[in-house]
Amino acid sequence: MTIAIPDNRVLTVVAKDGGGFESAGLVVAPAGNYVIQGTGFGSRPSVTPTFDDFESESVGAVGETVGNLSVSFEPGMSIVDSGSYSGTKCLSHDFSVNDFPKLYRALSGAQRKGYMSQYVKVTGSNSASTVYKYGRVGAGATYSGNPKFGESYTSSSLVPESFGGEVVTSNGIVGFGANADYLAPDPSVIYTPDVWHFYELEWDAGTVGNGNSFFEARCDDIVAVRFVGIEFLTAANSNLPDWVLTFINGFDQGPNVTALLDNVYVDESRARVVMTDSAVYANATKWAPQPITAYSDTEVTCQPKRQGFGIGDTAYLHLFDNSGSLVSSGSSLTVEAD
Known part of the structure; x- marks a missing residue:
């Protein structure tokens, strides 16, 4: 799945560690991570949230x-x-x-x-x-x-x-x-x-x-x-x-x-992945930061944390870089257990 995002970057979201795709979006297995692939994500310090x-x-x-x-x-x-x-x-x-x-x-x-x-x-x-x-x-x-x-x-x-x-x-x-x-x-x-x-x-x-x-x-x-x-x-x-x-x-x-x-x-970074209930971040009413485990200019991996979302809910991932800027938004997924 690819979507256009600001500055002509392209975001691809894939499932890792047992996840798989379905036509409606991304499904992640309970032991899986979210992996966001694209370009222009920049870098962040080697710190663990x-x-x-x-x-x-x-x-x-x-x-x-x-x-x-x-x-x-x-x-x-x-x-x-x-x-x-x-x-x-x-x-x-x-x-x-x-x-x-x-x-x-x-x-x-x-x-x-x-x-x-x-x-x-x-x-x-x-x-x-x-x-x-x-x-x-x-x-x-x-x-x-x-x-x-x-x-x-x-x-x-x-x-x-x-x-x-x-x-x-x-x-x-x-x-x-x-x-x-x-x-x-x-x-x-x-x-x-x-x-x-x-x-x-x-x-x-x-x-x-x-x-x-x-x-x-x-x-x-x-x-x-x-x-x-x-x-x-x-x-x-x-x-x-x-x-x-x-x-x-x-x-x-x-x-x-x-x-x-x-x-x-x-x-100790402004880079973050936030799961919300809207493809448009400004329209969200639920927010759930997903702890980042790996970060590069082309790939970001984060650990699923369901928080206030129910299993089976449709949710959306939004990536902010280390300057605090929203650099990708709107990739949908089906929420499963953490």
Whole structure:
């Protein structure tokens, strides 16, 4: 099967390790991988993404680590076997017990680019003056080290209201609400409570002394905040990111809020394969990153992760390169078991 994609590239999708073709699209055996063949995919660093769906974790309170993730302060955080986005388990945190747990993934400190996604759901109630701290990426001390980018909001309700995030370097705050390239007009419409959302953080720290950084947070593929072109790495502090904080970060003042987390994907590259329910990425309503296991200019291999898709569903693969650009889109497949 071939389809035309931007820049006159051609994408061919084949099944590997026991897969086969049918006229309606691609069928992949349970032990199979997706292999995308074409040209012009570029390269990506030799790094291995991590994926945590918590299915192999024991139900109950977590310790200092859970899967590939670390916890700065674990009271109130547990694995639960009800209410998950997919599968049977997810991670839950009660902010009334602990308002600053800081669930994060340690990074190598050797790569300037990265991507994180997860499904998130917030429930409960709040009337106190609260700061909701969402995704954050940086170097040095987790959460507080510099340089860093963070998405956060002030609020007196269950949804975010006013943006309070920032880009901070050794020179101080260089990016704040008023000078962001984009801020969602009303974040409360994006981050609605009591439903699962697909949350993403994407970054490029740029190079020392140059205004070529990029930071963006998205919810259900809607941009919440974007900073472009800030000098992030300075001569005084050129440390590349060595941690990224998930959506379960800090909700100041201990509101009566519980956050659920599922399907956490982290990579020190912006290159990724995302399975969706639409041939047109912008029209998708379901997203499922597929962990990349091999990448070259002409072939990308990824591991099937069904997540919220049902067996037998029709789905579509979309490939983004290491610059974060969508370079192929729309190849259909029939979803089978992971």
